[in-house]
Amino acid sequence: MKPRRSVAEARTAAGRRLVLSEQDGAWAISLDGQELMHSRAHASELALAEVGWADLGTAAPRRVLIGGLGLGFTLRRMLELAGPDTVVEVAELVPAVVAWNREHLRELNGACLDDARVVVREGDVAAMIRQAPRGRYDLLLLDVDNGPVAMVAAGNASLYAAAGLRAVRRALRPGGRVVFWSAGPDEAFAARLRQVGFAVEAIPAKVHANAKRAAYMLYAASAG
Numbered sequence: 001m002k003p004r005r006s007v008a009e010a011r012t013a014a015g016r017r018l019v020l021s022e023q024d025g026a027w028a029i030s031l032d033g034q035e036l037m038h039s040r041a042h043a044s045e046l047a048l049a050e051v052g053w054a055d056l057g058t059a060a061p062r063r064v065l066i067g068g069l070g071l072g073f074t075l076r077r078m079l080e081l082a083g084p085d086t087v088v089e090v091a092e093l094v095p096a097v098v099a100w101n102r103e104h105l106r107e108l109n110g111a112c113l114d115d116a117r118v119v120v121r122e123g124d125v126a127a128m129i130r131q132a133p134r135g136r137y138d139l140l141l142l143d144v145d146n147g148p149v150a151m152v153a154a155g156n157a158s159l160y161a162a163a164g165l166r167a168v169r170r171a172l173r174p175g176g177r178v179v180f181w182s183a184g185p186d187e188a189f190a191a192r193l194r195q196v197g198f199a200v201e202a203i204p205a206k207v208h209a210n211a212k213r214a215a216y217m218l219y220a221a222s223a224g
Contacts (some may be wrong), residue, residue: 004028007104010096015181016119020100021210027071027108037070044181044216045073045091045143045206051203051220052179053081062086063136064169065160067125068093068143072101072109078141079115088118098122125168135173141179142168148189161191164171165196172223180219183207193221 004023012018019030027039031162037045062082066074069092077087090113092098098120101110113120113217121128125144148160159163160180168178178198181191185202193200198221204214 008096008100010094012094018094018096020104022104023038029071029100039071039073042071042073042205043207043211044211044218045070046077047078047080047203047205048074048141048143048179048218049219052141052177053078055177055180055222057140062138063089063126064139064141065089065091065125065137066141066143067091067129067196069097069101070143071105074141074143075112075118076109077211079112079117082117084117086117089121090118091121091123091128093122093124093154095122100208129159129164129171130167131170134170135176138169138173138176140168140172140176140178143176148180148186149181160192162192162196163200165192168195168197169223174223178223180221180222182217182219184215185217186219190219193219196222211215 002024004021006019007022008020010018016032021028021030029036064078064082064086066078068089069090075088075090078168082088099152101113112118124144142159144159149178172178190200190202201220203220205216205218
């Protein structure tokens with residue numbers, strides 16, 4: 001097996017070291033030496049899009065916001081599911097991640113950024129949601145940080161607090177849907193979703209499609 005090589009690195013706003021690496025054709029992004037995502041462990045990123053789209057269908061134009069570009073798997077799957085009139089906004093906090101997708105990860109999923117349906121927005125997805133007009137989105141897919149327990153940036157925690165969840169609900173049209181990726185079960189988070197008026201379903205998600213057990217949790221919440 002070839003050694004892992006560092007391809008590019010950047011700093012977060014808080015000064016933490018983010019590294020893009022490659023090994024035997026597989027790609028990974030790590031934060032201060034801790035792996036955040038890997039191209040051979042992306043089943044939950046695909047499931048995020050599939051769970052979100054499941055109850056929406058493709059008959060009418062849709063506006064979707066994906067929070068967190070990562071290695072682009074959720075974006076790719078959403079474009080596969082969505083119709084030609086769907087607008088897919090992608091919010092990414094770290095500009096270097098967008099640049100890496102365009103340059104180094106183009107053959108993985110980076111070419112999806114050139115799809116005419118895609119709008120790339122660099123910045124804080126929580127702020128974008130707070131500033132969005134009421135009912136702007138049909139679907140929100142939020143793979144931000146490590147889920148309800150922030151790891152990359154402490155400010156991400158605001159998205160999962162009650163005020164952040166109320167902003168999410170306001171940004172969704174009636175009957176719209178949000179799906180949160182979480183590193184594990186979080187009953188307190190599910191309770192907060194219900195408290196602000198969401199109907200919530202917790203859906204286990206695997207690391208690999210053929211894994212025997214689920215490792216992550218997707219929280220799908222519908223706005224009445």
